Amino acid sequence: MIAELVDEIFRRWEEHSQRPDWRMVGLFVARVFRGGGDADAEGLDLGIGLVLTLLALPGGFVSILLFEKYGTLLQWMRGATNIDPFASAVPDEYFFITLSMAVTGAVAVWRWDAIFPDRRDYMNLVPLPISTRTIFFANLVAVLFLVGLIAIDVNLASSLLFPLVVGATQNSFFFFLRFAAVHTLGVVLASVFSFFAVFSALGLGMAVLPPGIFKKLSPYVRALVVFYLVTLLCTSFALPDFLRRLPGSAPTWTRLLPSC
């Protein structure tokens, strides 16, 4: 019974994977991880598994480090006995949002050349009996799949561990669920926003600028995006406290910061 079911699933998967549109989605997904532009021919091929593991690590490590802040024994030793977990989690939540944006944005910048079809795809795919529309939609589906995959991967560890750490002082499981849901939503959306921000900058540049100028400007735009993301991440430890102490309404420059 189970063997038949497995066979049936395997057969259906084989059928689907042999459909031209799905094969092309697979090709576009693979090129993001395993090389896209001409320069990638001799590039570093880390493999999908290793890349996903590396992306998932920062959120997990930071969550574990935060045990020190939220541990009940350490709080008791510090003399803090009545702590509002929501209020004390706000700066950390801001950090996780910036971390999520920085990691996802960095991936988008790193694979900048491989997100859209390039000359190699033109040479290989256009002479085949498939319409340009099919190529476009396959690329779109691949990009959406990647955004989902990266957003989940980058935030998976922190979505489980951080609510556990914060909720360690609480007796209610409902607290954990509520906190985890809101935290996961916040960081996943931050990831998605960050990826599409880079994606839009890339798409706009390609659409508006002549190819030669775009190629020359591309490294500068990428450097600017990386600089912004690193600045955001580096200031995330001090910024929430700084903002709390600001008198009156928030200044205009705070619009450059992520908020939720």
Added chain:
Amino acid sequence: MLEAVHLTKRYASLPAVQDLSFSLRPGQVLGCLGPNGSGKSTTVKMLTGLLQPTQGVVQFDGHNIQDNLADYRKSLGYVPEEPNLYPYLTGWEYLELIGTLRAMAYWNMQRKIDSLLELFSLHSQRHASIGSYSKGMRQRILLIAAIMDDPAIFIFDEPLSGLDVTSALIFKNLVQALGQQGKLVFYCSHVLEVVEKVCTDVLILRKGVVIAQDSVANIGQILGQSLESTFLHLVDDVDTMSVARDIVTVMKMKAA
């Protein structure tokens, strides 16, 4: 039948090809010759549907290929000059990808890939990534990709670049065999000797204009010379020996 009817292509008002007309019948192997910048690549791109002509049409069996490019490309096997393949795929994976995208039946595709890899001496390296292949091996992968779906039309753009002597000989015989099978073959090359050997007809381009079009035998007879001499006579009336001597003279110049 594949027909080019008054094809003209201009890039920013500069003409690359002007009023090019020819027809390619089943069984005909048409060689396309011309010096650099004569419009060969532009012609190939228009024939494959990669470029739209500024004027004129390419017709296959009486239909404009631009009306249904996907259908036309199902009948087309194209080998470009540069083997710009996906370096992270293996030879087998690449051919499987192309076969799937050409909607070939799965088991037929597997069998053909296996046999063709064997015949092109690539079977032992079929699971190695294309990034580790030599240019000749990549070119052979492109050849397999072009022929494995048994298309009616073949367009070869400098297909011998990078091939070793044995593979080149196999390929030359293959082109002749394709012609005998009633396929339409358009063969673009700089190598006059190969065109003379494998093509039934020849088209000579200069500055985007057809300057000669006839069977290989007739073109030679017109001037009573070999195709090489005829080509040089028609395209560039240059004394190549004299130019070679001048180059050596300049090379040997000493500082005054």
